[in-house]
Amino acid sequence: MIPDSDDREIFECFVIEANETLDEVEPRLIEMQQHADDSAGDIDQDNINFLFRLFHTLKGGAGFLNLSTVTAVTHEAETLLDLFRNGKAICKKSDTDLLCQTIDFVRKLIETIDVNFSDEGFEAEGDVIIDGLKAAINETGQPSSSSDSSETSPESKTNEFDDFTIEITPEMVEKFVEEGSDLIEEAEGILLELEKNPNDRELISNIFRNIHSFKGNCGFFGYKDLETISHKAEEVLEAVKDKKIDLDQIIISTLISTVDFIKRGLSQLSRGESGDIENYSELIEVLGDRLPVDEDEISGPVSSVLDESSGGQVFHVLVAEDEPTQLNLLVKILGKANFRTSQAVDGNEALNILGNQDKENRIDLLLTDIRMPNMTGEELSEIVNNKYPTLPILVTTAEDDKELLKKLLKLDIAGYVDKPFVGETLVELIKNIIKQSVKKNIVSGGQILKSGDKSQKIVRRDIRVDLDKLDTLINLVGELIISREMVTRNQDLEGLELPNFERSVHQLHLITNELQDIAMAVRMVPLSILFRKMIRLVHDLSSKSGKKIKLQLSGEDTEVDKSVIDQISDPLVHMIRNAGDHGIETAEERISLGKTETGTIKLSAEQKGNEVWVIVQEDGRGLRREKILEKGIKNGLVKGDGSDMRDEDVFQLIFEPGFSTAEKLTDISGRGVGMDVVKKNIEKIKGRIVIESVAGEGTCFTIRIPLTLATIVGMLVRVGTVLYTIPITGIRESLRPQAHDITTRPDGQEFVKIRNELYPVIRLHRLHNIIPTHTEAHEGIVVVLESGGEIIGLFVDEILHQIETVIKGLSKFFGNIKGISGCNILGNGQVSLILDIEGLVHNYSVVNEEYQLVGT
């Protein structure tokens, strides 16, 4: 069965949401288990509630789409969780494993659903899972819930949601609001169309589908108010669709009001509020009125509380409103609040009623619409102000027009109310106005509502954008930055005094920089998505290997480029697995070593300058230098006995392809399995891995990734005719040394003395075979570079200026070139090479050797 495109969309939504839900469930489940373990079976209420809700949501969504296997499985899981939640059973490790299995199974189902739009064919497998869950449920002495599966019928369901609304993840809400707004906006458009062609059956079935989908989503998320209101609208539309009732203007405008209410609910949600809509019952009633049957199903629970403050006094409000629905609605609201009402459909009628009022029927307040035939609300207000200066006027308006507002404020009115209005607030306002009987109540009255309205305008408007488009945009921004530099540093401008031009350039800089920042931010995602996946991984590792492993996460909210997440996902899994498999010892071993029984893997992330560091640290056995060296010598990777190698260089050997697979059984082995792939992946995104390890105490891998893959701030330097860009982050200082600051070792290696410290000097012209302008140290410039605590001086002819530039990779044709990390295009179109400071600094000892050869 291939559903039509609308339904397909619903399926797709479900799949996306279900996957997100499952991603969320997994870590929570394991956290809950850990908590239970730590505190003797005590259940972490937050997590269990959350889990319960997520399963429940999943079940709801699956039920809506007739996915019977998913529904059945999640139902049992929910039942099991309910037992834990109520304290009727203790959550054991086996239960958690079972639930993990369930999650895996559901994931598989979701995958199938994504392709086939059905979960058929997995019934047998589903039954196995269900049996397992049932067994777990029975074990706790509780009857299996298949019979009383209605336990989550509407009442308990709504309670559930009322209790836990806050715990829905913001991302989910965002999605919901995004999709809901789309549906509702479309519905609104259709309604407006329908106003012109009320008999267009296609439009009717379209809007019905829209509202139906929206209702489904609401149910899925448990927004009861939105669900009720859209349900009612759906009923009305169904009746229209089935030709039980005619679609007249009243129904259309009522539906438009409904849409407005729903929009308000959505905007509340997008602001992180509950999404509960107040006083929608009147609307429901108006909608219900139009229904042929079950009209009294929902009796308006309008707050009779409101009456209390009125103190028995009955106020009389004259409502002037041309739209019958609105009029109806207002009269209903006011009626509920114990107001007496008179109705007028236009200004003339209102004036007539006012003219006819006597002591018995004294009008206390005029509530008028702005847009009315014959006479507008403004005109009416003016006349009323002249004739009945003591009568307060309250204006309702659907427009958000500053001009109109100003006009209104000039008029002597008591306040204005925006449509759609909140009944309760309106009633309060009217009461206030009448009580004070002061006409100039604009400030208090108007503001109450206005403030509500303003925030309502901050509706989150997300759109989903194709990643390719986004990348093109980002590339174009990059090109723009290059062009900006080309223009502002154009050689034609050299030597000219152009103050106005400079000012404009400054402005251009500000704008383009902001543009660039935003373009970059668009692709940034928090690492938490990735980190939280590791929880399950460590859990599985721990249960498979029988070791006790704890995972500590920190810095999850560090943001990195989306492509970075994609690239480090696999390496991270690898490293964590290695850490658990080979790093952490068994519990007995740990105890005998005097360590804590439980091993810890710390996964953290932080931003350091222009880099993000992702750190995987464990307190296991650590790397053994001798063993790695031994192996390295055997494989011919290390020349000599390697005794002069630094620890870090030795450890880097584990990244060599196939380094330790041969000795799988020894302590350090296995560490190399796939590590070459890890390194390759990290290098792809211009990252590096630094290893620190102390035998017996643990190992710490630091993955250092550039924050943005696209731009750098650099210093442009010249050597001979060649230009280089040095990333500014690696520059400590630059200076022109005096002749006596330079010391030359017998082998030819030069050192520069800076504040009584000697640093080796690398001559870039020698390194790259360029004919320099200056050969004497005191004629050129020494740029002092630092990387990883090591410092060298780089001798160049001249420093030109600072540039901000987009990094371009060297052509694949070259492969990797030592000391060069890429290139960039300068303002004049020329290409300069970007120096790889890390590589330069790190390799200076190698260069040293070369010099020795040259020197001798």
Add this chain to the structure above:
Amino acid sequence: MTETLIKDVTTSNAGVGILEEDQDTLKDKYLTFHIGNEDYGIAIRFVTEIIGMQKITEVPETPDYIKGIINLRGKVIPVMDVRLRFKMQARDYDERTCVVVVNHNDIAVGLVVDTVSEVVDIPIDQIEASPDFSGGKGGHFVEGLGKIGSDIKMLLNINCLLYGDQEILENISGDS
């Protein structure tokens, strides 16, 4: 639904047709250029454009025939001097020196040649297999000899030119 489907199929077929036609028009066509006293040709399907000499930025640790990199409208591409590639005497660039930009396996490379002459048709039956040069300068880059009347154009193997045979490959990777 079916209708649109059919339409889709026909349009996409048409697309394929055009593509094949394109391929056909490129077939047997060679861009010829001079280096020294000889004429060479490369299959036109590899050629993306021909530009004049540009300011070249040298890249360290590359073979001498890799002159460096140039900025091709925001794209940075490597430039190879074909003369040096053939181990011929270097020659100063003049206003007739051209860079032929070729695209092979999605990697764009600029080839510096003395002069570009023309695009010619050389049907396959007019191409003779290259005799086995031994010890000749860059003989292994020639995959065939194309005859146009009495003229001979040496047709180059682009893959070999860019990456060479094993020995040259090693050269590049060893240097990088």
